[in-house]
Amino acid sequence: MxxxxxxxxxxxxxxxxxxxxxxxxxxxxxxxxxxxxxxxxxxxxxxxxxxxxIAMGGLDKVLLEDQQIPPYQQQYADDAVGRTINDVYALRASAPLIRLVSPEMALRGATVSYGDNSVTPSELDGVWSAALDMNLHVLQYGRFFTPLDEQRANSVCVIGTGIRDELFGSPEDLGREIVPLGRIVLINGQPFTIVGMFEHYESERERKAREWAKAHPQPKTNHGVARSRGWGRHGGWAFWRKNYTVYIPLNTMWIRFRSAAGTNNIPDPHLTDIDLKVRDLDQLETSLQQARNVLMITHHGIEDFMFQTQENNVExxxxxxxxxxxxxxxxxxxxxxxxxxxxxxxxxxxxxxxxxxxxxxxxxxxxxxxxxxxxxxxxxxxxxxxxxxxxxxxxxxxxxxxxxxxxxxxxxxxxxxxxxxxxxxxxxxxxxxxxxxxxxxxxxxxxxxxxx
Amino acid sequence: MPLVELRGVSKIYHLGGEEIRALDDVNLDIDAGEFISIIGPSGSGKSTLMHILGCLDTPTRGTICLDGTLIHNATPRQLAAIRNRKIGFVFQFFNLLPKLNVLQNVELPMVYSGLSSRERRERALRALRMVDMENRSKHRPMQLSGGQQQRAAIARALVNDPKIIFADEPTGNLDSHTGEVILELFRKLSHEGRTIALVTHDPEIAAVTPRRIEIRDGRISKVIDPKLAGLDRQLETPASV
Incomplete structure (x- = not known):
């Protein structure tokens, strides 16, 4: 059958x-x-x-982080230097398997203001231009920092769209894009000129929601003062963080905000972050070993640092x-x-x-x-x-x-x-x-x- | 050589340690083209005999030869193929599938012999024509009278052009007039050269067949055979007397 x-x-x-x-x-x-x-x-x-x-910097990004000094080196604790700009120079000079080194010096709890508006950025960092590639930022308007900015410690800044939205108004509310290049904002009271702005970062879902809202305009309801609703409603935390970034040149950060601060009038030379990108992800282990060898010299043999790879995150x-x-x-x-x-x-x-x-x-x-x-x-x-x-x-x-x-x-x-x-x-x-x-x-x- | 040849066939059941001989050492020949009836009261073993002849069951002892093939120890698969190609069944309760229409019911045996749908259709219609049921081919069995159902069942038995047709009380569920019509149909088929075995308990119905075999307690108790009496010539050519 x-x-x-x-x-x-x-x-x-x-x-x-x-x-x-x-x-x-x-x-x-x-x-x-x-x-x-x-x-x-x-x-x-x-x-x-x-x-x-990927919003946080991609797979090949490696964070260099502080670590407790291992027990067998406890007696050298006072000699531990921590992560400084010396590490960055040494890595750039002697670790060819590391493609990119980006030092960052953060100012926590800073306030950026323009007129009556003010905002606390997710991060206010002094960076080199390497930060652009490191954190996969895309500059949509203006320019990033030049060597001259760094050398002369110019008071310039590059902002994310979130900062723009808070200080100058968002295109959703105003119906037009504002590019605040050349405006002068105050960072903790000190004037900085905006020289560049990143593109707007958003997750796939956010983009769709925004496009939908654009295609289906809703009658606007006004319930009091518009206020920031945090990152919970706006999609991913990583995107929120990226949009609310303010960058200034590293040297400017050092001179304007760090050198006068610190205990006993001794400024804190430590970097907040040193991020690395390896040349070849397949050679991650070898590359990190090379970086470790270099850093063991600058750290006088004291292992007060560790590498945090995205592989852990992926895992x-x-x-x-x-x-x-x-x-x-x-x-x-x-x-x-x-x-x-x-x-x-x-x-x-x-x-x-x-x-x-x-x-x-x-x-x-x-x-x-x-x-x-x-x-x-x-x-x-x-x-x-x-x-x-x-x-x-x-x-x-x-x-x-x-x-x-x-x-x-x-x-x-x-x-x-x-x-x-x-x-x-x-x-x-x-x-x-x-x-x-x-x-x-x-x-x-x-x-x-x-x-x- | 006879079409069907039974030699020393016994069927023994064991019920609670007791041995029941449903068939006891039966010898029987059926020739091709014969119209034969098997008579016996209920419990006599005639149904068992028909089941064994119809390849639905296998004997405990003895040999059966159907159309030149020994079948008493065939596998169930071989038996199914023999039932499909060489045997046609007509039942008391018609046993048409209620969900299929008449044509599909008649086609069913050919589905199992693997014919193409076009050939199935052609042959099914031809078989329905033989029993004069062509115009009812799209009806469901439930929409037909008992006689019509039985004719459809006969068409189904004929459709694979079997060597022998077994009819188990084919008129048992019909009124006497319709029963006559069905018996007439069997007689007609017999004249066309088909081998038909009629199983019944009713001597009146058995009277339509030239040869009658009576079963009692699992044994053939009586054979009425016009050949033995020299009557066959007379039956075939009554004008010569």
Whole structure:
């Protein structure tokens, strides 16, 4: 017996019991759609995390951080120099595997003001021009710092769009872009000229939301003073941080804000951050060993520093994704198995109803295999139709989940997830059909024909 | 050589340690083209005999040769193929599938013998024409009278051009007039050269066949055979007497 008539019989059987078949399929539909939706949700999370990772400077960025002096070097604690500009020069001179070294000196809790408006930047850093490449900033307007700015400690600054929005108004509110180049703002009371502005950084979801809002203008409601609502509503923390950055030349930072401060009138020469980028990510270990060798000289052999690579972050992200996928996948798989049990149950009921039919089919020449395949195909057809319907439903489910779920990453339905879910549903159909098919196939035709 | 040849066939069931001989050492030949009836009261073993002849069951002992093939120890798969190609069944309760229409019911045996859908259709229509049911081919069994259902069932039995047709109480579920019509149809088919075995408990129905075999307690108790009485020539050519 070829497969086509079997398929027709299966479909007819399903059609003859529409409601029963629908209920049976529901288990598979829900199982498949929850599997796909769950994967989509995790994929959205993954996308968000990766986006954040890149917003923070990309994979090849390595942070040089302070570390507790190891116990066997405790006696040298007073000689520990910490991270200074000497490290930067030494790395630039002697570590060819390090492509980029970016020193940063931060001023915490600074206030930037213009007229009546003021804002506290997420970070106010004195940097070299290397910071542009290091933190993957894109300068949209104006210029970045020149060697002359650095040398003469010019009072210039480059700002993110968030700072612009707070001090001069955002394009969303004003309806036009403001480029405040040449304006003079006060940083902790000292005048600085804005010479450049970064582009607006945003996550994929934020961009879509903004474009949607643009395409569907809402009547503006005015509820008192507009105020900053933090980064929670604006998408990722990493993007918020980037948009609220103010950079000034490193030397300016040192002369204007650091040299006069510090305990006992001794200014603090330590850098807040030294960020590195390696030339070749494949040679990360070697590159870091080279940097370590250089730094061991500048630090007089005292290991008061460590490297923090993004690989750790990537590993963490991957672990988190893996866990989310596993737990969600197992729950969805249990859903599918429950659906499969539903199919098995209904198939068993169905063959009990059809003992006589099976007897007739056997009497006129159906073999064991014919009956087995017929019942198996009916079960698989239910599962496959359920699986296809589930794929359709998963789209709606993803929409529902993206409204309900607290994280701000758009769920993304992936092709492999759909294929796996569909294959799984078909597999469940086969497994669920095996026992009923076996029971039906081994019916004795004489007994079956007598069955009332 | 006869079409069907049974030699020393026994069927023994064990029920609670007790041995029940449903068939006990039965010898029987059926020639091609014969119209034969198997008579016996219920419990006599005639159904068992028909099941064994119809390849639905295998004997405990003895040999069966159908159309030159020994089938008493065939595998279930081989038996299914024999039932499909060489045997046609007509049942008391018609046993049409209620979800299929008449044409599909008649096509069903050919589905299992793997014919193309066009050939299936052609042959099914031809078989329906033989039983004069062509105009009912799109009806469901439930929409037909008992006699029509039985004719559709006969068409199904004929469709694979079997060597032998077994009819198990084919008139048992019909009123006497319709039963007559069905018996007439069998007689017509017999005249066309088909081998038909009628299984019944009713001697009146069995009377339509030239040869009658009576089963009692699992044994052939009586054979009425016009050949043995020298009557066959007379039956075939009554004008010569």
């Amino acid at each position: 070829n497969l086509l008539p079997c398929l027709a019989v299966g479909l007819k059987e399903i059609w003859a019991h529409k409601f029963r078949s629908l209920l049976t399929m529901l288990g598979i539909i829900l199982g498949v759609s929850s599997l796909v939706a769950m994967t989509a949700l995790v994929k959205g999370m993954e996308n968000g995390m990766k986006e954040n990772l 963490n992200i991957n672990a988190a994704i893996h866990n989310a996928r596993m737990s969600g996948g197992i729950i969805a798989a249990i859903g599918l198995i429950v659906g499969g049990i539903g199919i098995m149950n209904i198939m068993l009921a169905s063959i009990t109803e059809r003992v006589r039919e099976i007897g007739i089919r056997k009497a006129i020449g159906a073999t064991y295999a014919d009956v087995f395949i017929q019942i198996l195909i009916e079960s698989v057809v239910i599962a496959v139709i359920g699986g296809l319907a589930g794929l359709g439903t998963s789209y709606g489910m993803v929409q529902a989940l993206s409204i309900l779920s607290p994280n701000e990453n758009t769920p993304q339905i992936t092709m492999p997830a759909m294929l796996i879910a569909f294959a799984f549903s078909a597999g469940v159909g086969v497994l669920a059909g095996l026992i009923p098919a076996f029971k039906a196939a081994k019916l004795d035709p004489i007994q079956a024909l007598r069955y009332e």
